[in-house]
Amino acid sequence: MTRIYSKHPKHFVAVDCIIFGYDIIEKELKLLLIKRNFEPAKGKWSLAGGFIAENESMTQAACRVLYQLTGLKNLYMEQSYAYGGVDRDPGARVISVSYFALIKIQSIDKDRQEINGAHWRSIAKLPDLIFDHKRMVDRALAELQNNIKVRPVGFELLPEKFTLVQLQDLYEAIYQRGIDKRNFRKKILSMNLLEKLDEKEKMTSKKGAWYYRFIHQKYIDFKEKGFYFNLDVN
Amino acid sequence: MTRIYSKHPKHFVAVDCIIFGYDIIEKELKLLLIKRNFEPAKGKWSLAGGFIAENESMTQAACRVLYQLTGLKNLYMEQSYAYGGVDRDPGARVISVSYFALIKIQSIDKDRQEINGAHWRSIAKLPDLIFDHKRMVDRALAELQNNIKVRPVGFELLPEKFTLVQLQDLYEAIYQRGIDKRNFRKKILSMNLLEKLDEKEKMTSKKGAWYYRFIHQKYIDFKEKGFYFNLDVN
């Protein structure tokens, strides 16, 4: 039975992970990139990637790559696109499936990051990336921009408690444009998915801004009732 | 150089094509399915698929599979999703990337279709499909439903000239719900992408309905000016 398809060729198949993080201080969307430590293109910047093993599903492979780099499990992760050009990798013909992950920058395992030569780089000024990794990033970013309008994935990039100013800054960083403060607040609050905490963030202003928390369970409940998340504001 | 990655395993990689067509008479969205003529699952219904060859890109493979079945080139085609579960194919571990295509039913090469044992089946009452092909169809259909709201892809499923009634019927078949006639017409016509022809379709009514044509070039021009297609009507 295992020889049924044997007249057909086999291929290397890899996963590459586009790892997004949000720098709450610099108000910049960032990407976790690594200095490649093997040939070809050793020393160049690349996405975190790895080959799919014999008895490993593609999803497992993507999770493994992410875990090795960040020490994190159960990340928000989504498949982006499969790249199948014959010459995309000069080392050999490799088919690569890209995944993008959203992670809370502050939750990352610094040691692992060091070991793997990983660095956060602002999406606005990325270095040159190997192969077709820039294309992968562009596509994933476009998907993220669409996604964040219509699903509450922004919260994956923020700490548990965040202020409305921080949330808006995140949206502005991802959309790459300004948003009207009053309209933004009106819309996000009207969805009833945030809980106001009895605590203020006092680092960035004298007055201080109230912390909020995203209530995930409420979103699940609402969704079942046919509610749609929407934060596509001017 | 070609042995660089050789410690890693290789995999069979296939493409599977979800081929949508629209039956203008029965007002039904259809899928082109084939009776599989090889083991495993010989004789069962499946999507059109094929393995990726040595020096063939994934896109080329998908086009080849489509061409073999339909005799058509330059179809509207889009990658849908990569399926990488270890046990998805009982014959061997096969990674499969699905593509969906939109074709004008009447343009198909009947002979090829016969030879390949291909049949149009209504999406509303599909037979059991092999492996995870049903999941592939479900995902592709959801993508089509989203896509058709926001890109003028519906016209790929209709003949060159079509009536507004036919266009609306198509949208109703894909959305699987009714649409208000006046609102639909108002919205599609206000986009200025259709040209009214001096000819009526007289088969289905005594009065006859005006034929229209989609002006693809106009869409390209508008898009450059930041215009967005939208046909998300009640």
Add this chain to the structure above:
DNA sequence: CCAAAAGTGTTTTCTCTACACCCATGT
């Protein structure tokens, strides 16, 4: 007391929705 950032409502504009009758023609 003042600089700096947080927070707050209203009006206008536009888009979406609901809805019912006349038109053309082949039989």
Add this chain to the structure above:
DNA sequence: ACATGGGTGTAGAGAAAACACTTTTGG
């Protein structure tokens, strides 16, 4: 003349957009 499907407009509701001042407090 009538049955059949094609074609048309308007009013009301709701959502999106535009817009500027007050509050708080650390220094």
